Amino acid sequence: MTTSIRADRREFLRVSAIAGGGLLLGTYIESAGALEALAAAPGAPLAETALGNYISIAADGMVTIVAKNPEIGQGVKNMLPMLIAEELDVEWKNVRIVQGDLDTVKFQGQSAGGSTATPTNWLPMRRVGAAGRAMIVAAAAQTWNVPAGELTTAAGRVHHKASNRSVGYGDLLAKAATMTAPALESVPLKDPKDFTIIGKSTKGVDIPKIVTGKPLFGIDVSVPGMLYAVYHKCPVFAGKVASANLDDIKKIPGVKHAFVVQGTTPTQLAGLVSGVAIVADSWWTANSARKQLKVTWDEGATASQSSASYQAQAEAFSKGTPQRNLRKDGDADSAMSAAGVKMVKGGYFYPFISHAPLEPQNTTAHWKDGKLELWSPSQTPAGGRGLVSRSLGIPETDITLHLTRMGGGFGRRLYNEPMVEAAAIAKQVGAPVKLLWTREDDMHYDQYRAAGWHYFSGAVDASGKLVAWKNHFVGFGDGERFAPSAGMGAGEFPAGFIANYALDVSMIPTGVPTGALRAPGSNGIAFAVQSFIDELAEAAGKDPIQFRLDLLSNTPIAPPAPAAGQQPAPAGLDGARMRGVLEMVREKSGWANRSSLPKGTGMGVGFHYSHRGYFAEVVQATVRKDGEVQVDKVWVAGDIGSVIINPSNAENQAQGCVIDGLSEAFGQEITIQNGRAVQSNYNNHPMLRMNEAPPIEVHWVKSNNAPTGLGEPALPPVVPALTSAIYAATGKRVRTLPISKHDLSWR
Amino acid sequence: MKVSFRVNGKPASVDVAEDMPLLWILRDVLDLKGSKYGCGIGQCGACTVHVKGVATKSCQLPASKLAGADVTTIEGLSPDGSHALQKAWEEHDVPQCGYCQAGQIMAAAALLAKKPKPTDSDIDTAMNGNLCRCGTYLRIKAAIRSASGTTTTDAPSGGRSGQREEAHA
Numbered sequence: 015m016t017t018s019i020r021a022d023r024r025e026f027l028r029v030s031a032i033a034g035g036g037l038l039l040g041t042y043i044e045s046a047g048a049l050e051a052l053a054a055a056p057g058a059p060l061a062e063t064a065l066g067n068y069i070s071i072a073a074d075g076m077v078t079i080v081a082k083n084p085e086i087g088q089g090v091k092n093m094l095p096m097l098i099a100e101e102l103d104v105e106w107k108n109v110r111i112v113q114g115d116l117d118t119v120k121f122q123g124q125s126a127g128g129s130t131a132t133p134t135n136w137l138p139m140r141r142v143g144a145a146g147r148a149m150i151v152a153a154a155a156q157t158w159n160v161p162a163g164e165l166t167t168a169a170g171r172v173h174h175k176a177s178n179r180s181v182g183y184g185d186l187l188a189k190a191a192t193m194t195a196p197a198l199e200s201v202p203l204k205d206p207k208d209f210t211i212i213g214k215s216t217k218g219v220d221i222p223k224i225v226t227g228k229p230l231f232g233i234d235v236s237v238p239g240m241l242y243a244v245y246h247k248c249p250v251f252a253g254k255v256a257s258a259n260l261d262d263i264k265k266i267p268g269v270k271h272a273f274v275v276q277g278t279t280p281t282q283l284a285g286l287v288s289g290v291a292i293v294a295d296s297w298w299t300a301n302s303a304r305k306q307l308k309v310t311w312d313e314g315a316t317a318s319q320s321s322a323s324y325q326a327q328a329e330a331f332s333k334g335t336p337q338r339n340l341r342k343d344g345d346a347d348s349a350m351s352a353a354g355v356k357m358v359k360g361g362y363f364y365p366f367i368s369h370a371p372l373e374p375q376n377t378t379a380h381w382k383d384g385k386l387e388l389w390s391p392s393q394t395p396a397g398g399r400g401l402v403s404r405s406l407g408i409p410e411t412d413i414t415l416h417l418t419r420m421g422g423g424f425g426r427r428l429y430n431e432p433m434v435e436a437a438a439i440a441k442q443v444g445a446p447v448k449l450l451w452t453r454e455d456d457m458h459y460d461q462y463r464a465a466g467w468h469y470f471s472g473a474v475d476a477s478g479k480l481v482a483w484k485n486h487f488v489g490f491g492d493g494e495r496f497a498p499s500a501g502m503g504a505g506e507f508p509a510g511f512i513a514n515y516a517l518d519v520s521m522i523p524t525g526v527p528t529g530a531l532r533a534p535g536s537n538g539i540a541f542a543v544q545s546f547i548d549e550l551a552e553a554a555g556k557d558p559i560q561f562r563l564d565l566l567s568n569t570p571i572a573p574p575a576p577a578a579g580q581q582p583a584p585a586g587l588d589g590a591r592m593r594g595v596l597e598m599v600r601e602k603s604g605w606a607n608r609s610s611l612p613k614g615t616g617m618g619v620g621f622h623y624s625h626r627g628y629f630a631e632v633v634q635a636t637v638r639k640d641g642e643v644q645v646d647k648v649w650v651a652g653d654i655g656s657v658i659i660n661p662s663n664a665e666n667q668a669q670g671c672v673i674d675g676l677s678e679a680f681g682q683e684i685t686i687q688n689g690r691a692v693q694s695n696y697n698n699h700p701m702l703r704m705n706e707a708p709p710i711e712v713h714w715v716k717s718n719n720a721p722t723g724l725g726e727p728a729l730p731p732v733v734p735a736l737t738s739a740i741y742a743a744t745g746k747r748v749r750t751l752p753i754s755k756h757d758l759s760w761r
Numbered sequence: 762m763k764v765s766f767r768v769n770g771k772p773a774s775v776d777v778a779e780d781m782p783l784l785w786i787l788r789d790v791l792d793l794k795g796s797k798y799g800c801g802i803g804q805c806g807a808c809t810v811h812v813k814g815v816a817t818k819s820c821q822l823p824a825s826k827l828a829g830a831d832v833t834t835i836e837g838l839s840p841d842g843s844h845a846l847q848k849a850w851e852e853h854d855v856p857q858c859g860y861c862q863a864g865q866i867m868a869a870a871a872l873l874a875k876k877p878k879p880t881d882s883d884i885d886t887a888m889n890g891n892l893c894r895c896g897t898y899l900r901i902k903a904a905i906r907s908a909s910g911t912t913t914t915d916a917p918s919g920g921r922s923g924q925r926e927e928a929h930a
């Protein structure tokens with residue numbers, strides 16, 4: 015997934031006094047909308063509503079900070095305000111946080127995806143806080159008639175050491191409001207050694223509400239007079255309603271409306287797809303009415319597709335010439351046929367899987383007087399509003415979108431079908447409507463993690479050095495372009511670390527919607543690539559970690575110059591940073607002593623670079639003779655820069671990534687039959703339960719790099735680490751996922 | 762059908778379809794949104810409440826079986842969020858998205874009410890019906906231990922079968 019970051023609009027700081035002696039600080043973006051809004055009321059005191067990233071400081075010193083980004087469980091609602099509060103130099107306990115609505119005039123980058131919030135906000139959020147502090151210091155300097163340089167701040171107070179004076183921020187606000195706002199780009203920031211909030215654990219700001227069951231999530235939204243809706247779509251992707259027994263449905267007690275919604279984007283499945291809406295006075299009634307719904311579908315072309323047909327096509331591709339080459343360094347074919355090299359081949363497969371966030375997809379919509387109000391758990395609210403606008407012909411300015419906390423995202427809520435469906439239904443009904451998908455809807459209409467096949471060959475020379483690598487990757491796409499999040503890039507490791515390297519690709523057309531699942535691409539590619547590295551290490555007679563360290567020590571090879579009009583391959587990983595985490599995980603896991611593990615117990619390793627993060631992980635697993643696998647322990651070593659902003663949350667995220675990756679590896683698969691998803695709920699698309707959750711140790715390498723995100727990059731390495739541990743324990747190499755399909759019994 | 766029962770110590774009477782599960786009565790009729798819908802088939806535990814003190818998946822309890830039941834939801838676990846588990850959940854910074862956590866706390870509370878000093882395997886058994894999609898199991902377990910003043914061996918008690926039926930049903 016690519017997330018574009020708007021760097022073309024500068025942010026400015028505005029300040030004003032607020033009633034009761036408080037101070038309001040906020041940014042505005044130099045954009046048409048913001049300037050218009052300001053020009054409309056020249057000289058007027060700025061309202062909170064005109065400002066983004068705002069901080070208001072009350073006379074009692076309490077600070078309120080708007081959290082602009084959507085919260086899916088990644089902890090951003092803590093993280094961004096922590097950056098502001100640090101530089102403002104106030105105590106965390108005096109900070110209140112409120113969730114901002116979608117506002118593209120006030121805020122930049124209001125989305126959750128791609129682990130981008132940390133790298134893109136690290137400096138901007140700190141600057142906002144630092145600018146506020148600078149103005150308060152200036153106000154104190156003026157009040158005491160001393161140079162600002164003699165003043166220090168701590169815990170929401172300004173101190174003047176020479177005269178032994180100090181004053182709380184609250185007493186300086188009126189004057190601070192009259193100071194000139196500093197330029198954000200040049201405002202001085204704290205030396206990291208002086209941090210008092212960044213790098214210290216803060217507890218999730220919504221925990222008190224979560225543990226007492228307060229309404230917080232999209233599914234909890236309640237609007238007076240609200241009706242409840244379900245939306246019934248064709249089990250075959252992109253199929254359309256031909257006819258439905260709507261009159262029978264309308265007769266069911268409690269059902270208020272039943273109608274067909276014509277899809278507007280039949281070829282783009284993340285849009286408004288054809289279906290039947292049932293609206294009732296309770297969700298249970300609406301959903302129960304589906305049992306009596308009889309729809310004749312126009313199933314369309316996807317009905318002829320199945321997992322078996324995809325598998326047959328992939329195998330056929332593997333035996334033929336690839337459709338295209340994405341990267342070629344040196345000459346892998348010659349290197350593999352050279353005398354004295356040992357060649358290895360292996361075909362790997364990972365299946366479609368579903369996101370399955372615990373809160374099913376939903377949105378509440380209210381269409382009134384030509385305006386639309388939405389409450390939606392969306393990772394991409396701006397994209398969702400645009401989709402609604404385009405699909406229903408409602409100007410974006412007539413759409414208000416409230417962000418709710420989300421019961422997990424994992425990439426599912428990057429796509430906004432429930433938002434556009436709810437809007438379409440509400441527009442027709444003219445009353446507030448809450449649309450809620452069932453778990454089965456959620457699993458049957460996902461934008462799935464794309465399946466993929468990797469047909470590898472590689473060679474090691476007599477000294478055990480990896481001299482050639484070829485990967486024929488078969489993914490989904492139309493032959494020219496990969497389907498969403500179904501591709502592989504020319505910069506993907508081990509490209510650049512092997513002199514003779516080739517990445518070839520072929521594509522299978524599919525009607526199955528694919529999309530970004532936590533660490534998209536990486537969550538499958540790491541399994542295949544790292545597993546094959548293990549096979550080569552074995553052929554080389556080398557320790558799997560040492561073999562990797564050697565590979566990462568090779569002088570990087572620059573990617574070939576791009577063809578005319580093509581983007582250059584993205585920079586690959588930094589070998590030294592990856593070696594750092596590998597060495598750390600080797601030490602922490604006691605890897606050197608693994609030969610003393612009992613028979614049936616083994617350790618495996620994997621590493622992966624994604625979303626700017628470096629992770630290496632070791633799994634110790636025990637396989638019983640009957641094939642039952644128990645993960646004994648997992649060690650994680652990560653390098654996401656110089657500081658871990660919120661250590662408690664960082665550990666939680668890394669452990670969650672590991673559990674997630676283990677769940678994917680062990681049992682998750684969506685199979686396609688006749689153009690439909692077969693699996694329907696957690697019973698047949700399982701995830702780990704408590705008794706299966708291993709202890710997970712998380713360690714950080716603090717490198718001299720700006721901090722980067724963590725929601726995703728800790729996931730990919732655990733999958734190959736697990737399958738390699740199973741190999742070490744049993745001698746059985748798992749080349750296709752899920753693991754549950756393999757007989758791992760041994761004697 | 763009309764049915765009367767008790768929720769969080771107060772009488773409740775509703776007139777709903779007889780197959781309407783307690784979960785939806787709580788959420789959409791009585792406006793108690795703390796119990797969550799995750800699967801509707803008894804697999805995830807997000808909807809866990811207490812019925813006469815026993816942890817119960819409210820998505821599996823229809824109105825027709827509700828007469829006279831004594832139901833406690835997360836909203837009624839303590840008057841002010843002061844139950845030892847609620848405090849431990851904050852202390853251990855357990856939640857990620859938080860969606861499963863009301864159900865987790867209710868399952869744990871029923872366990873501790875019956876067994877104030879549970880072993881690791883008691884905890885696993887009591888909590889195994891509750892999924893956490895975000896994977897906060899280690900902290901959930903740590904929070905239960907600290908609320909009950911117990912310590913642990915810190916090892917998983919169960920394995921993952923190489924050939925589990927349900928993965929391919």
Ligand code: FES
Pocket residue numbers: 797798799800801802803804805806807808809818819820821
């Ligand atoms: S919603 Fe009741 S167990 Fe999942």
Ligand code: FES
Pocket residue numbers: 087372421422856857858859860861862892893894895896897
């Ligand atoms: S915290 Fe997200 S499902 Fe448990």
